[in-house]
Amino acid sequence: MQAAATTTVRAHPQTKPSSASFLRLSPPRRVSFCASPSPSLRAIAMAATSQQQQQLIITRPDDWHLHVREGEVLEAVLPHSARHFGRAIIMPNLKPPVTTTARAVEYREEIMRALPPGSSFVPLMTLYLTDNTSPEEIKLARKSGVVFAVKLYPAGATTNSQDGVTDVEKCLPVLEEMVRQEMPLLVHGEVTDPHVDTFDREKVFIDRILAPLVQKLPQLKIVMEHITTMDAVNFIESCEGHVAATVTPQHLLLNRNALFQGGLQPHSYCLPILKRETHRQAILSAVTSGSRRYFLGTDSAPHDKRNKERSCGCAGIYSAPVALSLYAKVFEEAGALDKLEAFTSFNGPDFYGLPRNTSKIILRKSAWKVPTTYIYSSGEIVPMFTGSTLEWLPSDQPEE
Numbered sequence: 001m002q003a004a005a006t007t008t009v010r011a012h013p014q015t016k017p018s019s020a021s022f023l024r025l026s027p028p029r030r031v032s033f034c035a036s037p038s039p040s041l042r043a044i045a046m047a048a049t050s051q052q053q054q055q056l057i058i059t060r061p062d063d064w065h066l067h068v069r070e071g072e073v074l075e076a077v078l079p080h081s082a083r084h085f086g087r088a089i090i091m092p093n094l095k096p097p098v099t100t101t102a103r104a105v106e107y108r109e110e111i112m113r114a115l116p117p118g119s120s121f122v123p124l125m126t127l128y129l130t131d132n133t134s135p136e137e138i139k140l141a142r143k144s145g146v147v148f149a150v151k152l153y154p155a156g157a158t159t160n161s162q163d164g165v166t167d168v169e170k171c172l173p174v175l176e177e178m179v180r181q182e183m184p185l186l187v188h189g190e191v192t193d194p195h196v197d198t199f200d201r202e203k204v205f206i207d208r209i210l211a212p213l214v215q216k217l218p219q220l221k222i223v224m225e226h227i228t229t230m231d232a233v234n235f236i237e238s239c240e241g242h243v244a245a246t247v248t249p250q251h252l253l254l255n256r257n258a259l260f261q262g263g264l265q266p267h268s269y270c271l272p273i274l275k276r277e278t279h280r281q282a283i284l285s286a287v288t289s290g291s292r293r294y295f296l297g298t299d300s301a302p303h304d305k306r307n308k309e310r311s312c313g314c315a316g317i318y319s320a321p322v323a324l325s326l327y328a329k330v331f332e333e334a335g336a337l338d339k340l341e342a343f344t345s346f347n348g349p350d351f352y353g354l355p356r357n358t359s360k361i362i363l364r365k366s367a368w369k370v371p372t373t374y375i376y377s378s379g380e381i382v383p384m385f386t387g388s389t390l391e392w393l394p395s396d397q398p399e400e
Contacts, residue, residue, distance in 0.1 A: 054365035056328065056337060056392070060357040061344035063088040063323070065186075065225050065246045065297030067316070068111060068123075070094060075114045076376035077302045080320040082121035084394050086357040089186070089297070090123045092151055093160040097128035101140040104147050124148040126186065130163055131170045135177035142181040148352065149184040149223070150174075154205070156192045158271040159301070159315060168209055175217055184221040184352065189232065190272055199256075202272055203231040214239055223351070226251060226299045228272045230282035236293050237286070244351050246297025247287050249326040250317050250384065255280045266308045267382050270301070271315040287343060288336040295348035298323045304379040319384040322370055326385065328363050328392035362395040 066081055066088040068074050081088055090111065092098035098107055104125040111123045126149045127133070127141055133150075141147035152171075153164030165171055178185060189210060190201040214222065219242060224232060227245045236245050248270075256274040259265055268274065287294045300323065301316025308314055319326070324344070331340040349356050372387050373380040 056340070056363040057360050058341040058363070059345035060084075060086045060359045060361050061296055061324065062086050062348050062357065063298050063300070063320075064223070064295055064348045064352075065089055065091065065248075065299045066320070067091045067093075067299070067301045069302060070107075070110065072377050073302055073304075073381075074110065076374065077300075077318070077320060077381070078111065078114050078121075079116050079119075080374075081300070082115055082119045084324050084361060085121065086359070087122040087124055087354075089149060090125055092126045092128040093153060093158075095160055097130075097160060097163050098126070099128045099130055099133065099163075100137060101127070101144050101147055104141070105144060108146050126151045128153065128163070129165055129171060129174070129185075131166055133171065133174050135173050138174060138177040138181055138183060142183060147183075148354075149186050150178060151186045151188070153188050154190060154192050154209075157188050157190050161188070168213060172216075175213075175220055179217060179219050182221065182353070184223055186223045186225055188272075189224050189227070198273055199275060202227070202229050206231055206235050211235065214243060218242065221351070223297075225297060226272060227283060228275045229279045233282050233286045237291075241293075244293045244295065244347070246299075246348075247283060247294055248297065248299045248317075249319050249323050249330070250274065250299075251280065252284055252287060252330045253280075253326060266313040267317065267384070267386065269308075269313060269315055270299070270317045273315075284330065284334065288331055288334040288339060290336075290339045290342065292342070292347045292350065294343060295351065296323075296327065296344045297348075302381045305373060305382050306379060308382065317384050318374075318381050321374070321383050322385055322390060324363065324394045325368075325390040325392045329390065332392075363392045364395070365391060366393040367391055368393045 061084065063081060063085045068078050068090060098104050104127060108123055108125050115121055125147045127147055129150050129152045153161035155164040155166045156162055157164065175185065187210065189205045191205045191208060196204050210224065218240065222243045224236065224243065224245045226248050227233065228251050232245065236243060250270060254268060254274050255277040258268040258274060298319045300318055300320040302318045303314040303316050327344060328340060331337050346356055367389050369389050370383055370385050370387060373382050
C-alpha cells in the first residue's frame with residue numbers, strides 16, 4: 001500500500017521591519033464588498049492536495065486580547081491559552097477592575113500561579129482607564145515592566161464596563177502621558193448612546209470619538225479591538241501606522257444570522273455584536289490581504305453556561321481552545337495560508353515593539369471534535385463551535 005503523501009506548508013519567512021519602515025504604509029484605500037472572484041491558483045493548488053496529510057509550521061502565536069477571569073474560572077481556562085500562545089494581553093475588566101499598577105502586578109501573580117507546570121506563557125497586563133486615572137499612574141505602569149497597555153471601555157459598553165470612561169476629553173492628560181511613555185491605548189469601539197442602533201455603534205464611535213482622537217493625538221498608538229465592520233476597516237486603512245486592529249475568530253467566520261439560526265443562539269452572542277455578511281467579508285479581505293495593520297486577538301470570554309443561557313444572558317464567546325484551528329480554517333478557505341503566520345505571530349509584537357517568539361508550533365491537518373463543554377468545579381463553559389469537527393489540530397507542545 002502506498003504511504004500517504006505529506007505536505008508541509010511553511011509560512012514565508014519575514015524580516016522584522018524597522019520602526020521607520022513599519023510606519024511607511026501604503027496610501028489609504030476604501031473597502032467595498034463585491035462578489036467573490038474566481039479561485040486563485042494558490043486556492044486551486046490547495047484544493048488539489050486536500051486529500052493529503054498536511055502540516056503547517058509557524059512561529060508560536062500570541063493573543064493580543066484575552067479574558068481569563070479569576071479564581072476557579074481562571075484555573076480552568078488558562079491552560080487552553082497557555083498551551084498554544086506565547087503571550088497574551090490580559091483584559092482588566094474584573095470586579096473591581098484593574099485600575100492601578102499595583103493591582104495589575106497582583107493579578108499577574110495570580111495568573112502565574114494558575115499556569116500549568118513548566119508553562120512558558122507570559123501574561124501582558126493592562127490598566128482599566130477611568131475618568132479619574134492619573135498621568136502618574138501611567139508612569140508607574142511603564143516603570144513596572146509588566147503593564148503593556150491601557151484599555152478604554154466606554155462606560156456601559158460591555159461586561160464589567162460600568163466604571164469605564166464617560167468622556168474621552170476627561171482623559172486627555174492621561175492620553176498625552178501615554179504618548180510620552182509609548183503606551184498603547186486599546187479601544188472597545190462602541191458608543192453607548194441608547195438612541196444609536198446596536199448595529200451602528202462601532203461606526204458612530206469612529207465618527208464621534210476615535211477619528212477626532214487620532215487627529216488630536218496622532219502619535220498615540222491605538223489598537224481598535226475586535227473590529228466588526230467595513231467602516232472600521234476603512235478607518236484603519238485611512239490612518240497612519242500608529243493605528244491597528246485585532247480581529248476575533250467569530251467576526252471572521254460568523255455574521256449576525258448565527259444569532260438566530262434554529263432559534264436564539266446565546267453562545268453566538270458577543271459584544272461588539274455580529275454584523276451583516278458584507279461587513280464580515282470586508283474584515284476577511286483585510287485580514288487575509290497580508291496587511292501588517294491586523295493581528296490576532298481572540299477576545300475569548302468565558303462565562304458559565306447558566307449565565308449564557310438565562311433570560312438575560314452574558315455577552316462573550318469562549319474561543320481559546322479552538323482559536324488557532326479556526327484562524328487556520330479562515331486563511332485556508334481564503335487561499336492565504338502563507339499569510340497566517342504574520343497575522344498570528346508577527347504583526348502584534350511588531351506593533352507593540354516586542355520581540356517575536358522564537359519557538360514554533362505545528363498545526364496538522366487532522367480532524368478533531370470540539371468538546372460540548374469544559375467542566376470546572378462550579379459549572380461548565382461552552383466553547384465556540386461546540387460539538388463541531390475542525391480540520392486543523394495544533395500541537396500541544398511547541399517545536400523548538
